[in-house]
Amino acid sequence: MKKIIILTILFFSVSMAWSQIPSADVKTLDGKTINTSTISNDGKPIIISFWATWCKPCVKELSAISDVYEDWVDETGVKLIAVSIDNARSMKRVAPYVNGKAWDYEVLLDPNGDFKRVMNVVNVPHTFLIDGKGKVVYQHTSYADGDEEELYELVKKLAAGEKIE
């Protein structure tokens, strides 16, 4: 049976490159439901970062980017969307948490992991870089100090219209 599936896939030449942001329902901090396929940034790069209030490395990563975010936006027009996977236990904590930290990101809530699943995220933090056409060009999991510099090099390339391998 598995062979048939694999054969089918090979036969019809399916792409493994991402061509669009998959569709899932998420919530904004003021309670509105939006579909992720509508996410856009006027043709400029987008960073989607999956995180949770209880995840220390996630908070470290978002705090580190927050320190330089203004420069990133000015230089490249990039937009960071922080998708919280906090469930009903801590979902209501996200807004005061984000405001308390004075993060300037667009924050979305994914309490039952619907967006997380269609993006194939296993653990947080998991960060995606998306080009102006909605194509995922880079992703990485986990966070170590300094990782944001590597990410920004790629954002700059994208903004300059260069290709990312």
Added chain:
Amino acid sequence: MKKQILSLIILLFSGISIYAQDTEQAQIHGNFQLDAQTYREDLNINAFPADEKMLLNSYSNIIYTKGRFSAGARFEGYLNSMQGFKPANEGVGFPYAWAKFEIDNLEVTVGSFYEQFGSGLVFRAYEEKTLGYDNAMNGIRLRYNIGNGVILKAVYGQQRLMQKIYNNRAQLELGRGIVRGLDGEFFLNELVPFMAKKETQISFGGSFVSKYEIDDDPVYKLPLNVAAGAGRMNVSRGKIDFSAEYAYKSIDPSAAGIDNSNGNVGQSFIYRNGQGALVSASYSQKGLGIYLMAKSIDNMNFRSERNAKLNDLNINSIPDITKNHTYNLASIYPYGTQVNGEAGIRTEISYKFKRKTALGGHYGTIVGFNYSRMFGLKKTQLNDSVLLVSNSGTAGYNSSLLKYGDDLFYEDIVLEVNKKINKKVKSIFILQKLKYNNSIVHGAGEVEGFIDAYVAIADVSYKFTSKKVLRTELQHLYTKQDKGSWAMLMFEYSIPHWFFVLSDQYNYGNEIESNRVHYYNAAVVYNYKANRFQIGYGKVREGVVCTGGVCRRVPASNGITVSITSSF
């Protein structure tokens, strides 16, 4: 059968392009996860060997998308299931398979799916692999986005119990009950024209869930259909947010719905309805966050089989509202939701002292305070043993969501200070006082009564260069009860793509001298893009891992662990 259907669908849709989707290219994406561990006997810590020497859990999701059609399946392999997971899934198979398509604003999913209504008080299907939790629905889900801020959802199906081997073949075993539900959500600012430009954002929601299960009980006459409903609202205006949800469940006698009112410990199958309420409020501005949550729950065990226990076949999910501790010693005594009756509050305040003030210092200081308290409802036992007359059991007890008893279940006070000391040094200091009702939260067979614990933690990072960091955790837990006091030291060194971790937890305060064990661990982690490899060796202490109100008992173990995750 499911697999055949799936490949047929893939075959169909990759060959035939429907309507205007010719230009959209088909895509395949997925992920892979593997955890394996060797088990050595270590009687000092109560660790048992595995006959297989090594046990392995593995998952892989494959998702196919073309335009508005997508389909997917999840591989699950348990060779054999790692220790401590219940239910212990068996064998290899594809127990989760689905197909989804959208026609205008209607989305149809057939096969397996996850879904949540509101906070989950009456319906939540989800998975949490670290807990071995998976109550996926198998059936049909419809979602209709009417527009103007109105979204309707309907689900109909049976719940996953586990993957089990029958006749040498792994199969998906479902609960025998049928679960169906409806949910509507209304975003007022889009629905009502005069609200459109208002700063205040209001949304309402309501859900109805019903389960059916045959009655084959020789004595009791049991309800075949049990209904539950919930209503919710959310109001937010600038810095302020308020939300509330109320849920009700009709009479639902079950093995896990236990009457633990005064002197009536452990009577199950009570003929009583359930209800619950959840309220939260928050205020936040730059540098200040205040958050308050309260809940009261009575008899809200809701499962698709009356005899299901532990984490099996839950239709709903009652969130735990206490602080989720992540540091090792702070999470030795985690709270677990008491679905049969509990009430409680949690409040949290975080404040940032500005830079260049007395308390703020050069970089500013963030201070956080948390208080959680969970307690029992006041329950008055009824004397209504009417079994022989009406074939129904006792209603158990009388209670109210707003009347509380004297039983304390859990109390947690935490003070956290976050401080950057200079360009190279960052630190976090935590003090915690904990009161833990072990008889209630852990149940029978454990240390009776309360555990009083005091925890102190220092977490200090030192930057050698911008990409070479040494993080040190020093933790201490003081208690006279249970296994006594603990101390812990951990070093984590990170350079680009690599982590090296060394740690030791020492149970130095154990009354039994031979149990004063060092739980040492060493691990190496390598990350590259979306791939992660980890290998470790050491001893794991017996404990409980909890996420969102669900807990798993982790047995003590001694061995090598390997873990791989990858997304593509």
